Amino acid sequence: MNDTTPRGAFQTVRRRLLLAACAVIVTATAPAPALADLVGVLPRVKPSIVAVGTFQRTRSPAFQFRGTGFVVGDGRLIVTNAHVLPDAVATDKMEALVIAVPGADESAMARPVVRIAADRERDLAVLRLEGGPALPALTLARDERVQEGQEIAFTGFPIGAVLGLTPVTHRGIISAVTPIGIPQGKARDLNPALVRRLANDVFRVYQLDATAYPGNSGSPMFDPRTGEVIGVLNMVFVKSTKENVLSDPSGISYAIPVEYVNRLLAGAR
Structure with a gap:
């Protein structure tokens, strides 16, 4: 029996439908391109990025940038590198350790923080935000190591x-x-x-x-x-x-x- 018979025509249509269904399943389960994912993720990431530095009203510039930090936990904890932080802050000269929040109004841009933990061997530090509203926090992944090529x-x-x-x-x-x-x-x-x-x-x-x-x-x-x-x-x-x-x-x-x-x-x- 060949495909010109009614039964052959039915089997041909059936095969085509199965192939089309498989193509739909593969398309639906294929991972989205990372670039497209990043476009959607960035609006959630950027509000949690802060600048770490010191602030002294009488100097110019008043804010001295030292490095980047990011908000975690309850919105009051900031993670950064330990080497970003100064060895000492001249509190007698009204200098303070602060974070600067991009996009905030001038009165809220520089906010005081205190160092609450440090791991010098791995160059990590945690700061706590003093007063004011909490900031959007990023989610930390679990401890499993990532893969090369990721x-x-x-x-x-x-x-x-x-x-x-x-x-x-x-x-x-x-x-x-x-x-x-x-x-x-x-x-x-x-x-x-x-x-x-x-x-x-x-x-x-x-x-x-x-x-x-x-x-x-x-x-x-x-x-x-x-x-x-x-x-x-x-x-x-x-x-x-x-x-x-x-x-x-x-x-x-x-x-x-x-x-x-x-x-x-x-x-x-």
Whole structure:
């Protein structure tokens, strides 16, 4: 029996319908492009990005930018890099540690914060917002490590002191999950900080196929599909340990895994 018979024609139509149904199912279940996801996610991410610095009314400029931070938890906790924070604040000269909220009116732009926790070994710090309304918070991912090749995005203030406090977003991938303490070929290449890390606490960081800039330190690295934070950008601590090329940066960027943020927050509460 061939396809010119009524039965053959019916089977042909049936096959075509099954193929069309399969195509619809595949199309419906295929993941949406990350770029399209990022367009929808960014309006939820950007309100949680803040600039970290110090404020002193009598100097010019009154606000001195030091790095990026992002809001988590109840809207009063800010995560950033420990090296972003000053060693001391001149409170006797009315200097204060603050965050600047982009887009806020002038009276609410600089808001005081206090340091409540720090992990110097992983260059992380947590600040608490003093007074005023809470800010929109980002969601932290669970502690599972991300996969090499996974797409990421991060938002912060690259060269913020020059380009201004407009949140800027970059995209890339996780190019490697690599140890922060790398054994040196010669004894003279070792330094006390590296020796401590090699002996006590070697941990892995994310190497990114994306370019970050001074000012991006403390930026949240997030999943562009969901907006969940999976790491914290680092532009000084990791690069000085792994590359020692701060005077001639390589363009490689790094991030601290979110699991260390979760641990620090758990101990701070």
